Amino acid sequence: xxxxxxxxxxxxxxxxxxxxxFLRVYISNLGYNFDFxxxxxxxxxxxxxxxxxxxxxxxxxxxxxxxxxxxxxxxxLFFENDYFAFRFLVILTLTIxxxxxxxxxxxxxxxxxxxxxxxxxxxxxxxxxxxxFDTLAIFFGLLALITIEKKREKLVGYLLLGLSLTIKHIFLxxxxxxIIRTKNKKQFLYSLVPYLVFICSFLPFVNSKETYVAILNxxxxxxxxxxxxxxxxxxxxxxIIIFIVLWIFGWVFKKEKIFHSGLYYLLIFTGSxxxxxxxxxxxxxxxFLxxxxxxxxxxxxxxxxxxxxVFNLKFNSYYLF
Amino acid sequence: MGFxxxxxxxxxxxxxxxxxxxxxxxxxxxxxxxxxxxxxxxxFLTIYKSPLxxxxxENFETSFDRNKTIIGNSIIKENNLGLIYIPYFLDNQPEDxxxxxxxxxxxxxxxxxxxxxxxxxxxxxxxxNGIIFGMPVLKEGKNKNYKIVLKNNLPTNQKYFYxxxxxxYQEIYFIEKKQLLSFNxxxxxxxxxxxxxxxxxxxxxxxxxxxxxxxLIIFLIIKKSNKKINK
Numbered sequence: 275x276x277x278x279x280x281x282x283x284x285x286x287x288x289x290x291x292x293x294x295x296f297l298r299v300y301i302s303n304l305g306y307n308f309d310f311x312x313x314x315x316x317x318x319x320x321x322x323x324x325x326x327x328x329x330x331x332x333x334x335x336x337x338x339x340x341x342x343x344x345x346x347x348x349x350x351l352f353f354e355n356d357y358f359a360f361r362f363l364v365i366l367t368l369t370i371x372x373x374x375x376x377x378x379x380x381x382x383x384x385x386x387x388x389x390x391x392x393x394x395x396x397x398x399x400x401x402x403x404x405x406x407f408d409t410l411a412i413f414f415g416l417l418a419l420i421t422i423e424k425k426r427e428k429l430v431g432y433l434l435l436g437l438s439l440t441i442k443h444i445f446l447x448x449x450x451x452x453i454i455r456t457k458n459k460k461q462f463l464y465s466l467v468p469y470l471v472f473i474c475s476f477l478p479f480v481n482s483k484e485t486y487v488a489i490l491n492x493x494x495x496x497x498x499x500x501x502x503x504x505x506x507x508x509x510x511x512x513x514i515i516i517f518i519v520l521w522i523f524g525w526v527f528k529k530e531k532i533f534h535s536g537l538y539y540l541l542i543f544t545g546s547x548x549x550x551x552x553x554x555x556x557x558x559x560x561x562f563l564x565x566x567x568x569x570x571x572x573x574x575x576x577x578x579x580x581x582x583x584v585f586n587l588k589f590n591s592y593y594l595f
Numbered sequence: 596m597g598f599x600x601x602x603x604x605x606x607x608x609x610x611x612x613x614x615x616x617x618x619x620x621x622x623x624x625x626x627x628x629x630x631x632x633x634x635x636x637x638x639f640l641t642i643y644k645s646p647l648x649x650x651x652x653e654n655f656e657t658s659f660d661r662n663k664t665i666i667g668n669s670i671i672k673e674n675n676l677g678l679i680y681i682p683y684f685l686d687n688q689p690e691d692x693x694x695x696x697x698x699x700x701x702x703x704x705x706x707x708x709x710x711x712x713x714x715x716x717x718x719x720x721x722x723x724n725g726i727i728f729g730m731p732v733l734k735e736g737k738n739k740n741y742k743i744v745l746k747n748n749l750p751t752n753q754k755y756f757y758x759x760x761x762x763x764y765q766e767i768y769f770i771e772k773k774q775l776l777s778f779n780x781x782x783x784x785x786x787x788x789x790x791x792x793x794x795x796x797x798x799x800x801x802x803x804x805x806x807x808x809x810x811l812i813i814f815l816i817i818k819k820s821n822k823k824i825n826k
Binding site: 304385386389390565573577582 | 608610618799803807811813
């Protein structure tokens, strides 16, 4: 490929990236919600050298994200308005993960997939306003699935999947799908590696009985608001339901390629969440690449819901005071 | 299988068209209301400024307990009547927080003269915008000392109650028609109106809906051209 074409492609990529970044920063003008409030608290705690799991009950993920937030908090203090610096760094990182994820699917589905994902109004909302880091975990998760598919009996893919879980446990039940399709003992044992990585990632932060209990309660036994009132609200309601649904679908997609089954997994995983909130709306987007029309319909309904219902935009009062 | 997938595709296409028609109808209604809103607020001028222009960095402490006084020089430049909105925010509260009926009282002084006083329930501070206080912008306040005194009945070990830097503070003025006859004033008026229409929450939402339609059109074009290339 001539250097002129490479330069042109690079220029297009940079333009696309900065357009996406602009849209995400722009939507952050709407303010922020509970989650970003938590990122600020966590950033403060890490930058002060405190143990996040002990100091707040609200953080229920692995350690990588809070280490990133701590770093961003420290960097932001060099700026006059550290709030904006911190938020910009968060949005920039998440936009990079959105972009990489979109490039990954571009390789398999073509330019429509890149556009569908990176410029999707739902993803712009969850990244820019909600500052949700799902795509960071999904990117590493998908990278892991591609690696596992290529090298089924090499450890590197499984370690990557463990890294994805340590960021956010979206692919928590995917190792079950790998177990369902194991052909030998080695593959079976390797399928357990992501769980081992995930659990080991907490060890550096367990320095007392108190932190052990905090991690257990805040991460593993975290109670969430349920969508359906007929379900009993105990800590394990959500994981048990997801487990049952995904176990069944694991058998349905047994013969599907690992990467493809990962995309279906994201669809089914979101569908089986009984504690759904708007922040989860961007998780299944990649799965919709198999059903673009359905993806359009989903985006239509979700985008209108987000921009009208969530922000409660009513024009009852025509005057400011 | 081919027949079934065709049937499902048709069904989804139908749902998509119905959804688009309904959403577009809603969008048209929203557009009308949006422009009506701007028309009715034409003589209200909202100016957004960085909170750092009003408060020094050291005032943005991550936590403070019962009382806090913020003292500084008024930076009010305009000779109009209006309000300053200041967002306060609190976080990481226990579950029974709302039952305690905590309140915050705010007093606004200019050169030690009390200009404004109000009490607000603190529970509002848990919402995404925090507690937004309205302070009077008075022409007498120009370049004079101001003092904002905040008092609350929270327990003294209260954490994470802070001045919100997430929103710019706003100055809102009511403009008279004759003021617009001045060229310089008119230019500034237009400048602030454009900025407002770009930044206002309702505008962001409206522009994002517009963006959705643009995204949809471009997506369909790419999908169609991809099909042609594949053929």
